[in-house]
Amino acid sequence: MISSINPSVKAGAILIPGVLLGLMFDIFTPLIYLIFIIIVTFAFSHISIKKWLLIFSPFVLLALGFAWMRMLYTSEAFDSGPVLIQFWHIEITKGAMEVAASLALRSLCFVALSLLFVLTTDSTKFMLSLMQQCKLSPKLTYGVLAGYRFLPTFKHELDVLRQAHRIRGVGRAKGIRGRIQQFRRYSIPLLANAIRKAERVAIAMESKGFTGERERTHYHEMKVTKRDWYFFGTLVGTFFLVVFLSYSLGFLNIFGKDIN
Amino acid sequence: MTNQWKLKEIVLMSVLGVVFAVIYLMFFFFGQGLRNFLMPFGLGEFGYEIIFGIWFIVSIIAAYIIRKPGVAFTSELIAGVVQVLLGSPAGPMLILTAAIQGAGAEFAFAITKWRDYRLRVLIAAGVFAAVFSFAWHLYSSGNIALATWLIIATFAVRIVSGALLAGVLGKWISDQLAKTGVLRGYALGKEQQEQREHDQAV
Numbered sequence: 001m002i003s004s005i006n007p008s009v010k011a012g013a014i015l016i017p018g019v020l021l022g023l024m025f026d027i028f029t030p031l032i033y034l035i036f037i038i039i040v041t042f043a044f045s046h047i048s049i050k051k052w053l054l055i056f057s058p059f060v061l062l063a064l065g066f067a068w069m070r071m072l073y074t075s076e077a078f079d080s081g082p083v084l085i086q087f088w089h090i091e092i093t094k095g096a097m098e099v100a101a102s103l104a105l106r107s108l109c110f111v112a113l114s115l116l117f118v119l120t121t122d123s124t125k126f127m128l129s130l131m132q133q134c135k136l137s138p139k140l141t142y143g144v145l146a147g148y149r150f151l152p153t154f155k156h157e158l159d160v161l162r163q164a165h166r167i168r169g170v171g172r173a174k175g176i177r178g179r180i181q182q183f184r185r186y187s188i189p190l191l192a193n194a195i196r197k198a199e200r201v202a203i204a205m206e207s208k209g210f211t212g213e214r215e216r217t218h219y220h221e222m223k224v225t226k227r228d229w230y231f232f233g234t235l236v237g238t239f240f241l242v243v244f245l246s247y248s249l250g251f252l253n254i255f256g257k258d259i260n
Numbered sequence: 261m262t263n264q265w266k267l268k269e270i271v272l273m274s275v276l277g278v279v280f281a282v283i284y285l286m287f288f289f290f291g292q293g294l295r296n297f298l299m300p301f302g303l304g305e306f307g308y309e310i311i312f313g314i315w316f317i318v319s320i321i322a323a324y325i326i327r328k329p330g331v332a333f334t335s336e337l338i339a340g341v342v343q344v345l346l347g348s349p350a351g352p353m354l355i356l357t358a359a360i361q362g363a364g365a366e367f368a369f370a371i372t373k374w375r376d377y378r379l380r381v382l383i384a385a386g387v388f389a390a391v392f393s394f395a396w397h398l399y400s401s402g403n404i405a406l407a408t409w410l411i412i413a414t415f416a417v418r419i420v421s422g423a424l425l426a427g428v429l430g431k432w433i434s435d436q437l438a439k440t441g442v443l444r445g446y447a448l449g450k451e452q453q454e455q456r457e458h459d460q461a462v
Contacts, residue, residue, distance in 0.1 A: 011352040018353050022400045055349065062292070069304050073407045093286055103402040114351020123345035130341075139270045147274035148345055154279070188436045191279060195442045198275040202268035212267060255404075 002045040002116065002231070007126040008133040009228040014113045017239040021106050025231045026253035028246040030105035036238055037112040047119050054120075066106035071096050102253075107154060123148065129222040139212035146201050150194070157193055159184060268445065269326050277338030282317040285343060287314050288350075305410060309417040313425025316389035320382050320430030325437075328446035329374045332385060336362030357396060365394030365426075377448075383427035390422030429434035 002010070017033065023251060041047060074096035124145065131141040165185065172182075246252045295307025322335035340358025348354055368385035394415055398404045403411065434448060443449030 011355075015356065015367040019356070019400070022402070025402070025405070059349065065299060065304065067294075069299075070402070070405060073305070073410045075405050075407050075411075098404075101407045103405065106402060110351070110353055111349055112461050114349055115352065118344065118347045118349065118353045124344065127341075139265070139267055140274070140338070142333070143267070143274035144277065144341065146271060147278040147338075148342060150275065151278060151282070151346075154282070184436065187433070188440065191276075191433070191437055192440045192442045194275045194279055195272060195437065199268050199442075199445060202266075202271040205271070206267055210267075221273045 001120075003122075004227075005120075005231045006133065006222060006228040007121050007129040008223050009224055010117055010121065011126075011133075013232040013235040014117050015026050016236050018113055020239065021109055023254050024106065024243070024252075025099055025102050026246060026251045027102050027105060027185075027257060028249065028251035029242055030109050032101060032245070033239060034105060034109045034112055036242065037116060039108065040235070041112065041116050045116070046118050047115075052115065052119070055115060056111060059108060063107050065105040066107060067100040070103050071100040074099060119173045125220070125222065126162040128218070129221055132218060132222045135214075135223060137212065138214065138216060142205065142210065142212075143202075145203070147198070150197060154190065154194070157190060158186065161189060199211060262409070264328055265326075269328070269331075269359075272326065272423050272446070273322050273331065273335045274338055276322050277335055278317055278342050280321075281339045281342035281346060284315055284388055285337060285346060285348060287311055288348075305406070305414055306417055309414045311425065312390065312418045313386055313421035313423070313427075313429075314428035315393075315435075316361055316365055316386055316422055317430045319362055319389060320385050320426050323365065323369055323385065324377055324382060324409045324431060324434045324445055325446050325448045327374065327377055329370070330366065333362035333366040335361070335366065336389075340425060345432070348400055353400070357393065357400075360392045360396045361389045364389035367392070379427070379431055382431050386422035386426030387419050387426075390418045394418055 021030060021033070041052065042049065071092055074093075127141050127145050127148075130136040131138055170185070243252065291308040291311055294310065297302045298304050298307050316336070318339045319332040319336045323332040325369070331422075336358050337355065340355045343350070343358075344352060344356055349420055350357075365388060367384040368381060368388045371384075386435075407412075434443075437443055438448050438452050441449070444453065
């Protein structure tokens with residue numbers, strides 16, 4: 001199951017195809033890879049289809065808007081081929097249509113890859129794995145984990161602040177100047193409190209004997225096993241396979257240059 | 261690098277990273293709204309560009325307060341990681357984007373050898389973050405396929421946004437914070453303290 005894959009290896013397996021997808025400007029490559037990611041998502045994880053669709057579908061709409069913009073304002077390098085649609089003074093060529101569809105599919109690939117990571121990864125384990133596998137300094141790791149732990153308290157503090165303002169008769173802001181004043185009234189005390197907390201936490205950590213040395217023992221040992229590498233190999237390997245497939249079928253287009 | 265930092269500076273960076281990760285996520289949805297609003301005018305592409313500077317602000321605030329090498333880069337990176345922890349749909353790619361933006365801001369401070377923290381350097385940090393992130397988006401979002409005039413126009417808007425929303429607003433927030441006295445243990449607070457003592461002596 002994907003949720004038990006080592007988080008650092010998982011992040012790597014998602015980053016590499018994600019970055020390389022930036023090279024592809026044809027429709028075929030991102031489309032096939034998107035289908036592959038969706039199959040992997042549902043075959044090897046416990047994510048419910050309903051939940052996934054709920055998060056994914058807004059991005060389909062976004063991608064359509066994105067494609068529309070790309071289609072209207074395509075650069076000359078891509079704006080070629082016969083005119084397919086014509087109304088008013090807008091002409092949409094085959095080339096523009098293709099590049100827009102490719103970029104939209106690419107952005108959906110990013111979303112699907114990200115969801116594969118975000119929905120199957122525990123945040124604490126991700127941080128611990130960054131420390132143990134990627135050699136992130138323990139000072140940073142535990143600092144981030146401590147800061148992350150404060151998130152729920154920020155909401156509580158905001159409520160307290162709001163009530164404190166109301167009890168002193170400070171009402172809702174009107175107009176732009178009022179809005180700016182209000183922004184200051186909330187953001188500065190919230191940040192100041194956060195900074196005070198940071199200082200206290202740092203002192204507490206040091207007083208409990210936290211030195212931040214790299215040679216330390218871990219309660220949760222994060223290991224990289226063969227299975228993790230199989231996962232990595234599958235995600236990255238399939239990407240190259242898809243690229244090769246689209247090359248042999250004559251679809252491959254890298255940075256606007258057809259490669260056959 | 262981390263050996264030069266005190267633990268309390270690192271925790272401060274992390275807490276700032278957490279706070280601004282939430283703000284960044286909120287601005288993601290705000291930008292979406294702005295984009296949908298501008299779309300009918302054919303200006304949807306500018307929706308995010310106008311507010312893009314906000315995504316560099318933590319670099320400027322942290323570097324201005326702590327004033328040590330690597331702070332601008334690391335604080336932005338932390339904000340990126342925390343957004344992933346929060347479950348941002350942008351996922352691990354966001355960490356990479358954050359690293360590139362942070363490197364841009366760090367670049368401006370590196371030019372001055374991490375000694376100068378006047379407004380003009382903070383604005384330069386916002387501008388460089390904008391330049392770096394724009395170059396990255398040309399590649400990753402395929403913006404390179406856009407018409408040349410649109411690329412130039414969005415680039416200009418992003419730079420102005422970086423200078424104002426990250427540079428100027430970042431300095432303003434930090435100065436307001438220093439006034440509350442919570443930064444006494446950090447470089448910015450100490451500088452302001454000295455300034456006050458100096459003024460009193462004169």
